[in-house]
Amino acid sequence: MADYQTHEHDVIVIGAGGAGLRAAIEASASGVSVGLVCKSLLGKAHTVMAEGGIAAALANVDDRDNWKVHFADTMRGGQYVNNWRMAQLHAQEAPARVRELEAWGAVFDRTPDGKILQRNFGGHKYPRLAHVGDRTGLELIRTLQDHGIHQGISVYMERTVVRLLKDGDRISGALAYDRERGRWTVFKAKAIILATGGIGKAYKITSNSWEYTGDGHTLAYDVGAELIDMEFVQFHPTGMVWPPSVRGILVTEGVRGEGGVLRNKEGKRFMFGDIPENYKPQTAADEEEGFRYVLGDKEARRPPELLTRDHVARCIVREVKEGRGSPHGGVFLELQTFAEWFGKKSKGFNAAEHWKKKLPSMYHQFKELGGLDLTKESMEVGPTTHYMMGGVRVDSDSQMSRIPGLFACGECAAGINGANRLGGNSLSDLLVLGKRAGEYAAQYAKANPATTIHTEQVDSAAKWALAPFDRTSDENPFKIQADLQDMMQDLVGIVRKEDEMQRALEGLEKLKARAAKVQVTGNREYNPGWHTALDLHNLLTVSEGITIGAILRKESRGAQFRDDYPKKDNAKFGKVNSIIAKGPDGKMQIRLEEIPAMPQELKDAVMAEAGGVLPDELK
Amino acid sequence: MATVTFRVSRGDATKTEFKDYTAETGEGMVVLDALHQIQATQAPDLACRWNCKAGKCGSCSAEINGVPKLMCMTRLDDLPTDAPIIVEPMQAFPKVKDLVTDVSWNYEVKKKIKKFKPRKPDNADGTWKMMQEDADRPQEFRKCIECFLCQDVCHVLRDHHKHDEFIGPRFFVYTAALEMNPLDTEDRISDLKNRDGIGYCNITKCCTKVCPEHITITDNAIIPLKERVVDEFYDPVLKLIQLVFRPRKKESEA
Ligand SMILES: Cc1cc2nc3c(=O)[nH]c(=O)nc-3n(C[C@H](O)[C@H](O)[C@H](O)COP(=O)(O)OP(=O)(O)OC[C@H]3O[C@@H](n4cnc5c(N)ncnc54)[C@H](O)[C@@H]3O)c2cc1C
Ligand code: SF4
Ligand code: SF4
Ligand code: FES
Numbered sequence: 069m070a071d072y073q074t075h076e077h078d079v080i081v082i083g084a085g086g087a088g089l090r091a092a093i094e095a096s097a098s099g100v101s102v103g104l105v106c107k108s109l110l111g112k113a114h115t116v117m118a119e120g121g122i123a124a125a126l127a128n129v130d131d132r133d134n135w136k137v138h139f140a141d142t143m144r145g146g147q148y149v150n151n152w153r154m155a156q157l158h159a160q161e162a163p164a165r166v167r168e169l170e171a172w173g174a175v176f177d178r179t180p181d182g183k184i185l186q187r188n189f190g191g192h193k194y195p196r197l198a199h200v201g202d203r204t205g206l207e208l209i210r211t212l213q214d215h216g217i218h219q220g221i222s223v224y225m226e227r228t229v230v231r232l233l234k235d236g237d238r239i240s241g242a243l244a245y246d247r248e249r250g251r252w253t254v255f256k257a258k259a260i261i262l263a264t265g266g267i268g269k270a271y272k273i274t275s276n277s278w279e280y281t282g283d284g285h286t287l288a289y290d291v292g293a294e295l296i297d298m299e300f301v302q303f304h305p306t307g308m309v310w311p312p313s314v315r316g317i318l319v320t321e322g323v324r325g326e327g328g329v330l331r332n333k334e335g336k337r338f339m340f341g342d343i344p345e346n347y348k349p350q351t352a353a354d355e356e357e358g359f360r361y362v363l364g365d366k367e368a369r370r371p372p373e374l375l376t377r378d379h380v381a382r383c384i385v386r387e388v389k390e391g392r393g394s395p396h397g398g399v400f401l402e403l404q405t406f407a408e409w410f411g412k413k414s415k416g417f418n419a420a421e422h423w424k425k426k427l428p429s430m431y432h433q434f435k436e437l438g439g440l441d442l443t444k445e446s447m448e449v450g451p452t453t454h455y456m457m458g459g460v461r462v463d464s465d466s467q468m469s470r471i472p473g474l475f476a477c478g479e480c481a482a483g484i485n486g487a488n489r490l491g492g493n494s495l496s497d498l499l500v501l502g503k504r505a506g507e508y509a510a511q512y513a514k515a516n517p518a519t520t521i522h523t524e525q526v527d528s529a530a531k532w533a534l535a536p537f538d539r540t541s542d543e544n545p546f547k548i549q550a551d552l553q554d555m556m557q558d559l560v561g562i563v564r565k566e567d568e569m570q571r572a573l574e575g576l577e578k579l580k581a582r583a584a585k586v587q588v589t590g591n592r593e594y595n596p597g598w599h600t601a602l603d604l605h606n607l608l609t610v611s612e613g614i615t616i617g618a619i620l621r622k623e624s625r626g627a628q629f630r631d632d633y634p635k636k637d638n639a640k641f642g643k644v645n646s647i648i649a650k651g652p653d654g655k656m657q658i659r660l661e662e663i664p665a666m667p668q669e670l671k672d673a674v675m676a677e678a679g680g681v682l683p684d685e686l687k
Numbered sequence: 688m689a690t691v692t693f694r695v696s697r698g699d700a701t702k703t704e705f706k707d708y709t710a711e712t713g714e715g716m717v718v719l720d721a722l723h724q725i726q727a728t729q730a731p732d733l734a735c736r737w738n739c740k741a742g743k744c745g746s747c748s749a750e751i752n753g754v755p756k757l758m759c760m761t762r763l764d765d766l767p768t769d770a771p772i773i774v775e776p777m778q779a780f781p782k783v784k785d786l787v788t789d790v791s792w793n794y795e796v797k798k799k800i801k802k803f804k805p806r807k808p809d810n811a812d813g814t815w816k817m818m819q820e821d822a823d824r825p826q827e828f829r830k831c832i833e834c835f836l837c838q839d840v841c842h843v844l845r846d847h848h849k850h851d852e853f854i855g856p857r858f859f860v861y862t863a864a865l866e867m868n869p870l871d872t873e874d875r876i877s878d879l880k881n882r883d884g885i886g887y888c889n890i891t892k893c894c895t896k897v898c899p900e901h902i903t904i905t906d907n908a909i910i911p912l913k914e915r916v917v918d919e920f921y922d923p924v925l926k927l928i929q930l931v932f933r934p935r936k937k938e939s940e941a
Contacts, residue, residue: 173803311715590732597731
């Protein structure tokens, strides 16, 4: 029998990023007891790294903005396979969630008349991202953390949940080990909210940290919840490419939002050469117009560098493939062209000071890690695995999965982003849908009786988790993880093909067999080898989900680009989502499901921003 | 490529020893990369914290050749490589294992500091008017990534172990961010004097030197707070004038 401690709460939140914290604050404000569990220390979750901003139609900088435009932008960005109800709630409620942060102590950058300043970002029609320089995520997480610690929430840091527990159909708790000593804790609860973030560690080149191993996705899948849209993995166009040790680290889209220009090795600004039809009406005709847009000229249209991420990433891949890349396999991103242009118009302009103020952490990052001064030199950038659009399928209003009492929000939940997320929409999603998850989980906990923990579930999970200590084999967890990352990068990356993905499926079977033999040395105290060994199950599960989703969707849409099906196929795939669940035989099953029809009011909002024409997907 | 020796502190609270490992270095490599290499090839149970690998989360604090630093922002080409590079955990906190220390004290301290209490909103939609020049000061302090390197280096904690009477530079920065937020109406000055031990700080500025976010902890946070404490407690005349003629806060930092 496993030896474990028990902590009981009405609601347990797994994950202390923006989504988990916001959910915990809401649940505890409605009077239930809340426990918050996270793998790292409080305040270190991925949210802390977000740079560019939070999207919300506050209309502080451009008064033409409103929720309908934000909604239409989000749907267009997601290529209309988003859950429209979530996108609607998100656009409607984001402004209130941002203002609330200010009431809790956040100090955003200001407009000249003393309001929250908003900046341009890819795919957003108006300047919409509330921000603090390029460290918006830090402001968001710290504000929630500093507010949350006075709310009576019990925080359990450095504990990793390895299994969810059930009582009949209902969720009843979670089993976790503490990193420090490797001891077991059972968190008993009436409702559980997953807010565990993404899956980036399934790939070699990523902006994501060790935490992003798809835990929430897998925990939910293993107890019978559905996953949706798993084929849609966002590759951010601009990660660092040099030196090798920082490969993948993010270069915020804010650099392009503030006037950054992409060039190939011939010095050509290649983005002007490839503007998709449906974005033509919104894109600048020339350099001059693009720069005027950056400065906030309402007549001007956005520069092509601010097209959606999937498109910019693919253009960069093309330049590199066709031999026009930078020395280390990326392209150049530079701020000097804008600075020169602006310098001519505005006499007192000091480029170095300007960029240091606008992009302080990027300046710092390149200076200290890349050894270059971005105010004077070009950066080298290339795509990096960044964000997971796919995740736990939940109800749009309550965020509950099909397992009673199991909720999910933030990056590990899915629906709102469709085939591609717009920058800035994640932080706002964390707040809006995180709050909803907290509210509805508390409601659920109040309306339902206590659950029972079934110790045989605890025992079997604990036994599974400790098995690697007793094995003798030469399967090293770090090596298996690295091999998986290499394979996913090569075979299920930005540009996908049927035969390569079939090979990936075979590769996954082999990796699963190796993972079943993985061995760890040392003891249970703070042992990264052991932790990595346990993460493998999650990484393998989400990798399989991504691969079968990408195989099933025989078209190119948003973040999914199929070399063998380079076009959108609206007739077959324009109105459907892929849904994954565990079959009765324990194998992963996938099917397509029709998206419910959009109400007329929302269709009108989309049409208003699409030149009066209803996109084929919505017909 | 060169081979560099790392002398890493291994062990837990009961027993600690240095162990030597070698790592192959490459261009642009940082200390954290080398530790990951050692983990993957030689010591899979070597414990260290990290998240962002870009100086944004404040997880990877350690002492490198005796200097408190973020491991992810310390490049090998800035260190002498003819001798072993010594990597140790922070010294001001109890050791858990290898490079991991128990920093929970910091979280307890923060809870005791009175939270943000804004004045009534200026506008009907619940928003406030705040100019950028008023936002600048708290924004400097809000850059803090809670790496606790300043806590580690401060002699009041590191050498004199005044953890019960002194909140440390990190939390003076935190208090300053609240006190200098133009919307805040709370009063934390008597706590600073009586509970938080601001008097123990003798302005050595060691904390400012190690701050990876380049926050001017001493000059911009601690000294103005000390001035407020002096204003409030030792100068009743000044205090009376302040009470009668102007709101207590804000002007003093002008
Ligand atoms: C470099 C970077 C920059 C970004 N910039 C922006 C931006 O400007 N704007 C924007 O909108 N979005 C941005 N994003 C995306 C956005 O930051 C993330 O999508 C978002 O922060 C995810 O928040 P979350 O609350 O879902 O998860 P996270 O903040 O990642 O939190 C996950 C939490 O779950 C915990 N956890 C995970 N697994 C377990 C487990 N098994 N047991 C216990 N706890 C667990 C973790 O410890 C952590 O506390 C950026 C992302 C990156 C990487
Ligand atoms: S200036 Fe004060 S707080 Fe900072 S290290 Fe010196 S004594 Fe400590
Ligand atoms: S003030 Fe600086 S050194 Fe201190 S915790 Fe914050 S970032 Fe670290
Ligand atoms: S890993 Fe985040 S600061 Fe070093």
